[in-house]
Amino acid sequence: MHDEQFPRGGPGAPWWDRLYETDRAEWIDFIDHPDPRLAERARRGLRALDRFQRASLAYRTFSRLALAEAGQQREPRILELGAGRGHLAEQLLRDHPTAHVTVSDISTDSVQAFRTGPLGDHPRVTTRVIDATAIDAPDHTWDVAVFTMSLHHLQPAQVRMVLREGTRAAHRLLIIDAWRHPAYLAIVPLLLLLGGATAAHDGTISLRKAYSPSALHALADDCGAPVHLHCRFHLPGYLVASASRSAQQLPGGTAATTAQNRDD
Numbered sequence: 001m002h003d004e005q006f007p008r009g010g011p012g013a014p015w016w017d018r019l020y021e022t023d024r025a026e027w028i029d030f031i032d033h034p035d036p037r038l039a040e041r042a043r044r045g046l047r048a049l050d051r052f053q054r055a056s057l058a059y060r061t062f063s064r065l066a067l068a069e070a071g072q073q074r075e076p077r078i079l080e081l082g083a084g085r086g087h088l089a090e091q092l093l094r095d096h097p098t099a100h101v102t103v104s105d106i107s108t109d110s111v112q113a114f115r116t117g118p119l120g121d122h123p124r125v126t127t128r129v130i131d132a133t134a135i136d137a138p139d140h141t142w143d144v145a146v147f148t149m150s151l152h153h154l155q156p157a158q159v160r161m162v163l164r165e166g167t168r169a170a171h172r173l174l175i176i177d178a179w180r181h182p183a184y185l186a187i188v189p190l191l192l193l194l195g196g197a198t199a200a201h202d203g204t205i206s207l208r209k210a211y212s213p214s215a216l217h218a219l220a221d222d223c224g225a226p227v228h229l230h231c232r233f234h235l236p237g238y239l240v241a242s243a244s245r246s247a248q249q250l251p252g253g254t255a256a257t258t259a260q261n262r263d264d
């Protein structure tokens with residue numbers, strides 16, 4: 001199946017789900033755009049999303065889920081991809097007093113804002129421009145990579161790359177995004193209230209672009225690396241996908257992940 005035809009609802013998506021899908025751009029997609037009016041609209045979209053995340057206590061939920069992925073590590077090394085305004089990283093640092101967090105985004109403007117804000121001089125923070133589809137770091141640099149509310153911005157081919165790269169650069173990759181179901185369009189009035197027309201516009205498109213668990217499983221199976229994926233629903237309406245490299249049995253009987261063996 002060509003990527004243009006790959007349905008966000010997954011290969012077996014029903015006809016109504018394919019009609020529900022959209023390929024329209026969100027305002028947030030214009031972040032760092034050379035046209036200053038579009039770039040400002042994108043920043044407004046990001047601020048509106050941030051207000052919604054705070055009001056819905058999303059950062060607390062995401063932080064708890066990310067730290068659960070890190071397990072009992074005393075000083076977990078966490079990579080936040082697509083960090084937007086950086087507020088999940090701030091929550092992670094508050095929730096775990098010895099965690100080390102790399103706060104990153106593909107947007108140079110966003111990373112510049114991290115550097116000049118409270119994250120900039122935090123002793124447990126590193127700030128970096130990182131493209132989640134091509135992470136410039138050795139294998140297993142981090143214990144956990146976390147990518148929230150961003151996956152639906154990427155095309156299917158890019159999602160495969162994130163699954164491959166995220167599970168290479170970190171032991172575990174945690175993806176959190178909107179749960180795909182038309183019933184969630186019911187939150188659009190709330191988005192309008194909290195973030196105005198920009199938030200309502202971007203929120204509606206996000207919901208219609210969100211990947212379903214079956215789409216993510218199909219993309220993981222076809223991502224060019226042995227990625228094990230577990231997807232679940234989390235209240236009030238999140239898709240939580242945990243990914244890692246599948247353990248393979250070596251001839252000597254030792255179990256090892258294949259992360260080191262690919263992409264060399």
Ligand SMILES: C[S@@+](CC[C@H](N)C(=O)[O-])C[C@H]1O[C@@H](n2cnc3c(N)ncnc32)[C@H](O)[C@@H]1O
Pocket residue numbers: 028031049050053081082083084085105106107110130131132133147148149150153
């Ligand atoms: C909708 S915002 C989500 C921000 C934040 N994670 C949150 O939960 O509020 C999407 C973010 O993903 C970033 N992004 C888009 N494509 C990316 C890529 N290929 N690699 C890393 N970040 C990316 C955007 O710059 C933007 O900051």
